[in-house]
Amino acid sequence: MMPTPATPLRQAARRAARDPAVVAGTILLTLLAVVALLAPWLAPNDPQAQDLLSTLLPPRWLSGSDARFPLGTDTLGRCTLSRLIFGGRVAIHVAVLAATGAMLLGTTLALVAGYFGGIVDRLVSRCIDVWMSFPPVVLAMILLVGLGAGVNKVVLAIVLIDWTRFTRVIRSEVLIVRRRDYITAARLAGASHIQVLWREVLPAILPLTITLLSIEMGIAVIVEAILSFVGLSVEPDVAAWGVLIADARQTMHQSPWGILFPVTAIFVTVLAFNLVGTGLRRSLDARLVTARVDATA
Amino acid sequence: MILSVRGLTVSAPIDGQTVEILRDIDFDIGAGRVLGLVGESGAGKSMIGHIIARTQPAGFAVSRGSLVYDGCDLAHADARTLRALLGDRITFIPQEPLSALNPLRSIGVHCDEHLARLDVPRSDRRRRSVAALSKVRLADPERLLDRYPFELSGGMSQRVLIALAFASNPALVIADEPTTALDVSTQATIANLIRRMQRDHGTALLFITHDLRLAAHVADDVMVLYAGELVERGPARRVLETPQHPYTRALKAAIPSLRGPIRRLLALPEHMPGPAQLARLPGCRFAPRCPVRDATCAGAISALREIAPRHVVRAKQACEATMPERPPVDRMTVSAAAAPLLTVHSVSKTYNGTRDWRGRLPPPVEAVKKVSLTLRPGEILGVVGESGSGKSTLARLVMGLETATQGSITLEGEDITRTSARTRSIRLAAMQLVFQDPQSALNPRRSVGSIVTQGMEAQGSRFTPEQRLARARELLAETGLPPDLLARYPSQLSGGQKQRVNIGRALCITPRIMIADEIVSGLDVSVQAQILNLLLDLRERRGIAVLFVSHDLAVVRYICSRLIVMWRGEVVESGEIEAVFASPQHPFTRELLAAAPPDDLGAPWPRP
Numbered sequence: 001m002m003p004t005p006a007t008p009l010r011q012a013a014r015r016a017a018r019d020p021a022v023v024a025g026t027i028l029l030t031l032l033a034v035v036a037l038l039a040p041w042l043a044p045n046d047p048q049a050q051d052l053l054s055t056l057l058p059p060r061w062l063s064g065s066d067a068r069f070p071l072g073t074d075t076l077g078r079c080t081l082s083r084l085i086f087g088g089r090v091a092i093h094v095a096v097l098a099a100t101g102a103m104l105l106g107t108t109l110a111l112v113a114g115y116f117g118g119i120v121d122r123l124v125s126r127c128i129d130v131w132m133s134f135p136p137v138v139l140a141m142i143l144l145v146g147l148g149a150g151v152n153k154v155v156l157a158i159v160l161i162d163w164t165r166f167t168r169v170i171r172s173e174v175l176i177v178r179r180r181d182y183i184t185a186a187r188l189a190g191a192s193h194i195q196v197l198w199r200e201v202l203p204a205i206l207p208l209t210i211t212l213l214s215i216e217m218g219i220a221v222i223v224e225a226i227l228s229f230v231g232l233s234v235e236p237d238v239a240a241w242g243v244l245i246a247d248a249r250q251t252m253h254q255s256p257w258g259i260l261f262p263v264t265a266i267f268v269t270v271l272a273f274n275l276v277g278t279g280l281r282r283s284l285d286a287r288l289v290t291a292r293v294d295a296t297a
Numbered sequence: 298m299i300l301s302v303r304g305l306t307v308s309a310p311i312d313g314q315t316v317e318i319l320r321d322i323d324f325d326i327g328a329g330r331v332l333g334l335v336g337e338s339g340a341g342k343s344m345i346g347h348i349i350a351r352t353q354p355a356g357f358a359v360s361r362g363s364l365v366y367d368g369c370d371l372a373h374a375d376a377r378t379l380r381a382l383l384g385d386r387i388t389f390i391p392q393e394p395l396s397a398l399n400p401l402r403s404i405g406v407h408c409d410e411h412l413a414r415l416d417v418p419r420s421d422r423r424r425r426s427v428a429a430l431s432k433v434r435l436a437d438p439e440r441l442l443d444r445y446p447f448e449l450s451g452g453m454s455q456r457v458l459i460a461l462a463f464a465s466n467p468a469l470v471i472a473d474e475p476t477t478a479l480d481v482s483t484q485a486t487i488a489n490l491i492r493r494m495q496r497d498h499g500t501a502l503l504f505i506t507h508d509l510r511l512a513a514h515v516a517d518d519v520m521v522l523y524a525g526e527l528v529e530r531g532p533a534r535r536v537l538e539t540p541q542h543p544y545t546r547a548l549k550a551a552i553p554s555l556r557g558p559i560r561r562l563l564a565l566p567e568h569m570p571g572p573a574q575l576a577r578l579p580g581c582r583f584a585p586r587c588p589v590r591d592a593t594c595a596g597a598i599s600a601l602r603e604i605a606p607r608h609v610v611r612a613k614q615a616c617e618a619t620m621p622e623r624p625p626v627d628r629m630t631v632s633a634a635a636a637p638l639l640t641v642h643s644v645s646k647t648y649n650g651t652r653d654w655r656g657r658l659p660p661p662v663e664a665v666k667k668v669s670l671t672l673r674p675g676e677i678l679g680v681v682g683e684s685g686s687g688k689s690t691l692a693r694l695v696m697g698l699e700t701a702t703q704g705s706i707t708l709e710g711e712d713i714t715r716t717s718a719r720t721r722s723i724r725l726a727a728m729q730l731v732f733q734d735p736q737s738a739l740n741p742r743r744s745v746g747s748i749v750t751q752g753m754e755a756q757g758s759r760f761t762p763e764q765r766l767a768r769a770r771e772l773l774a775e776t777g778l779p780p781d782l783l784a785r786y787p788s789q790l791s792g793g794q795k796q797r798v799n800i801g802r803a804l805c806i807t808p809r810i811m812i813a814d815e816i817v818s819g820l821d822v823s824v825q826a827q828i829l830n831l832l833l834d835l836r837e838r839r840g841i842a843v844l845f846v847s848h849d850l851a852v853v854r855y856i857c858s859r860l861i862v863m864w865r866g867e868v869v870e871s872g873e874i875e876a877v878f879a880s881p882q883h884p885f886t887r888e889l890l891a892a893a894p895p896d897d898l899g900a901p902w903p904r905p
Contacts, residue, residue: 007744008741008742182739182740184698184732186755188696189755192755195754200740
């Protein structure tokens with residue numbers, strides 16, 4: 001309703017846009033997203049097509065390579081580049097959906113637990129304690145054995161495991177914000193609890209949530225790779241980075257390329273998400289920003 | 298001279314420009330003398346101590362002038378020389394005693410470390426520690442050595458730090474607001490203790506404070522800083538009784554007094570310029586707020602002028618023009634027969650605590666014990682007490698943020714003791730709370746316009762954006778804020794502006810009662826005067842009743858018509874202001890009155 005020349009949110013967005021880590025991470029992620037989207041057109045071969053006459057070929061720049069397979073082939077003669085490109089689709093799909101799902105579930109529980117406190121808070125907190133005492137990968141495997149294979153089952157498993165990351169961190173942030181006088185002031189201005197949560201608490205925890213979301217996406221990529229490595233993630237006919245690593249494991253001494261390319265893909269993707277995460281944290285977190293301003297004042 | 302400062306100028310790069318944070322400071326402190334350094338926050342008074350200790354923020358450096366201690370220029374001394382002096386010949390007493398002591402180390406370890414640095418042999422340290430602690434009149438120093446800082450009160454911690462500061466028999470002690478973080482009654486004893494130790498050791502003392510009256514009582518000479526500029530320096534009594542610089546005169550006129558007729562406080566407009574604004578003030582830095590300025594002030598820096606022996610002022614002849622008249626304040630006593638708006642009858646609040654894992658309860662804490670009060674329309678009722686007296690809990694009980702364990706609270710005939718949806722709506726239509734800390738009370742992500750009309754927002758679609766905008770404009774005007782603040786955010790406001798926004802929000806629903814919980818305690822004197830005058834105006838214009846919670850008797854005397862004094866959760870005294878100030882009945886009230894430094898510099902203080 002009021003004229004808004006430089007809202008704190010816009011200032012934060014401007015700071016983020018100038019942060020080198022955010023810029024670098026965003027460029028990498030955009031490239032990745034484009035490649036994943038255009039996979040059917042970019043991939044030189046069908047990722048599942050086998051050519052048993054040209055197995056374990058090295059990449060183009062080494063001797064004995066084949067021009068049809070720019071990054072070589074695996075034990076069944078499948079094109080490594082095409083499989084990497086299609087594997088990126090799985091990685092992005094899981095990263096976005098799983099992290100968003102975990103954020104929605106985790107943040108909602110954190111808001112309710114942190115704001116209302118009391119019995120609700122104790123319930124949620126004990127739940128987190130129990131949840132986090134399971135090794136996450138083992139928990140994921142148990143869940144997937146029950147749910148069966150499939151990309152969306154992986155998403156569900158990650159949401160069910162990783163919501164605790166959000167709840168734990170955001171709950172403590174809500175506890176801090178809740179003690180601010182402006183929360184009481186909003187109540188005294190007649191606002192309902194829902195209005196207070198929506199208008200006063202949520203905007204305060206949003207920067208932290210966005211940061212966590214970005215980092216969680218990187219974690220989801222790793223978890224998905226681990227699960228597909230142990231063969232519990234995608235259907236057998238889908239190429240995922242973890243599957244590529246698992247396939248190349250037996251032949252890694254003869255042909256290290258098969259393992260090097262998917263590992264690099266995972267590394268770059270996770271790095272990009274983490275760069276964005278730390279950069280956003282630096283530019284969105286009011287405390288860090290004011291600390292820097294104070295130091296120069 | 299122990300310390301001789303000449304033309305000290307400290308510069309820092311701010312927003313790409315070099316700003317002189319301190320400009321041309323001159324002073325001397327002789328052996329055994331006390332210099333009071335007075336200024337509001339942002340005046341640069343702590344910067345002098347920081348420069349001596351080399352703890353100034355990064356980028357701040359001495360660009361001109363000298364700080365000579367015993368033939369050695371501290372501004373340019375090498376680190377080794379400085380380290381040998383600091384903590385031994387030159388020592389410090391900090392503002393926050395509790396954060397100056399390491400909570401993981403006992404008092405004995407603190408003393409031991411300090412004495413080790415002074416090359417006291419190990420065998421002698423314990424005896425010396427005990428001797429130092431008993432000198433500051435700490436009871437049972439032997440046992441105190443084994444205790445930890447968190448087991449000590451603020452006053453006791455400060456005594457320990459004073460003992461440490463004087464342990465090396467230093468030539469110069471720098472005390473930076475040593476009493477500000479303490480309760481009123483403790484303040485007097487600590488100030489007195491510092492003065493006594495200083496006399497016993499014949500030490501030179503630089504006493505930094507924001508309180509002109511306190512400085513005048515503790516110090517031999519007083520120096521006043523404004524925006525990094527030395528505006529006046531002279532014998533303490535002369536500076537307080539006949540200040541010459543317009544700022545010192547304004548400062549004196551902004552302090553509520555404990556005795557004599559009550560005149561309207563002089564509230565200077567705006568606030569002290571911050572570092573970024575200093576670059577735009579090449580001339581007299583006080584000119585924009587000066588009541589007697591003329592066209593030439595903004596461009597010229599006056600020289601320090603000696604107007605009497607040892608009394609110097611940075612002002613022209615023209616600055617001695619008379620200040621604005623201060624009319625007497627009409628206290629508007631409300632007749633006792635008027636029907637009360639709010640009645641609190643014998644209310645108690647007990648905190649039972651939570652059971653531990655074996656199901657045992659801690660002893661209950663009685664925060665408020667059988668408190669009764671009435672508030673009549675258009676009346677400002679003061680609630681006075683120290684920290685822990687239950688005065689804030691009382692305010693929260695009335696506001697419905699806590700529920701009373703006993704007694705009843707009645708608002709315009711309706712019983713609102715219990716909290717329910719009905720009592721909540723009755724309360725919110727008639728009462729609003731103004732918070733102590735405007736920093737915490739304003740959502741940093743909301744614009745000023747959105748904050749002040751928060752009360753309308755809660756009612757959903759009943760108001761159009763245009764109605765809210767119009768109301769926001771009204772509220773800004775009413776609280777004396779310029780309309781262009783509407784779109785600003787709290788981080789862009791000064792402390793005084795924030796507190797006005799805070800008050801504006803409370804006024805949004807036109808309440809009949811305002812509950813003000815220590816709303817001026819974090820503010821500087823000149824800003825405090827603005828807020829107090831605003832409250833008086835609001836009372837006059839709107840007939841609003843105020844429950845004014847404060848620890849400061851002088852402030853309460855200035856704006857309240859009646860007061861109650863709380864001590865350990867109970868009301869120990871209540872009555873009309875004049876009656877209570879003329880003959881306080883309860884020992885605690887008398888103690889409170891004696892603790893404040895009196896206006897009359899001839900009066901002995903603290904009273905023996």
